[in-house]
Amino acid sequence: MKVILVEDELAASDNLAYLLTKINPDIEVIEILDTVKATVAYFLKPHEGVLVFMDIHLADGISFEVFDQVEINIPIIFTTAYDQYALKAFKVNSIDYLLKPIDQEELSDALDRFQSQNHNKGIDENQMQSLMHLIQHKSVNFKQTFLVGLGDQLIPVKTADIAYFFIDTGLVKAVTVQERSYVIDDKLEDIEEALDPEVFYRANRQFILRRQAITAIKFHFNSKLLVDVHPVCHEPIVVSKAKASEFKNWVGK
Missing domain, CATH: 2.40.50.1020 (LytTr DNA-binding domain)
Structure with missing residues (x-):
């Protein structure tokens, strides 16, 4: 399975690539992109990717800006520390939303959902309710x-x-x-x-x-x-x- 990483932190992309291959050795990271500009340019051309892991804050802006400029017609799993973006994320073809630091078990579950939902790229009601719970309860844990x-x-x-x-x-x-x-x-x-x-x-x-x-x-x-x-x-x-x-x-x- 060929995946694309959109992540501007080298340590984060290296860790995600490591976890992916640890979960499934058949996963191949075919491209790592670190900016909105590079991501738009990449998806304007033909590619072999079947799944995207995308951070929300990139080196030159917010990843949602990508979708104003190019259509990404493969599923997306967002990876970020900012849970207030959850609902917006699921409006752009996302099948899951993982908070950093990424947990291997949660990543594995997200890949399982991709395998079962890749013909239906939207979010279902249960996922939406889980996201609402996340937003309401996770945001109180910022460092004091x-x-x-x-x-x-x-x-x-x-x-x-x-x-x-x-x-x-x-x-x-x-x-x-x-x-x-x-x-x-x-x-x-x-x-x-x-x-x-x-x-x-x-x-x-x-x-x-x-x-x-x-x-x-x-x-x-x-x-x-x-x-x-x-x-x-x-x-x-x-x-x-x-x-x-x-x-x-x-x-x-």
């Missing part, structure tokens, strides 16, 4: 506190007090509304998955911003955006042209 090192001790920093996270000379730091800075012993990708996406936004590969920390959005060259925050950050915070519209919509909620 980070333990950070301070000298020879660990202190709790409430997520509600953090204005933004950013990478500074290789270190991930959290800056609080009280204008304190702490080193966080997690990758920015892991922090992003632990945060409520209604409150925090991954502006680029270097910054995750809290909505309330944003003080101004300025137009930048090439249709990019330049973001001001409080406490003031001395590094420029640039939102790409591809993410500009989504970012403005998120800020304006």
Whole structure:
């Protein structure tokens, strides 16, 4: 069985490919795509794939943008940390929805459903009810506190007090509304998955911003955006042209 992965994190795509072949050695990953642009270009041409595993947040935007530009006529299993996208996902040919980190047993069940439903690519009522339950109950589990090192001790920093996270000379730091800075012993990708996406936004590969920390959005060259925050950050915070519209919509909620 030939499958296509749409995933912008190398570690995530490697792990998914490993799990797939572990579950079924006959599964072959024939393509890995990491952007909306690359995905559209790929599906505009003939291919041999029979199933797509698709993350929702890609390097240059949201994967739902793909469906505005090209028709994908094979089933899709979405893989993401953001369960608020579940209902939207099932409007675009999806047969399942897996939350990261992906569990091998759940992945195996999803493949079984693909085998039994590949002639009927929609979602049935039982799946919809399960998704509604997921959305109502899973979203309360976002990270509330980070333990950070301070000298020879660990202190709790409430997520509600953090204005933004950013990478500074290789270190991930959290800056609080009280204008304190702490080193966080997690990758920015892991922090992003632990945060409520209604409150925090991954502006680029270097910054995750809290909505309330944003003080101004300025137009930048090439249709990019330049973001001001409080406490003031001395590094420029640039939102790409591809993410500009989504970012403005998120800020304006």
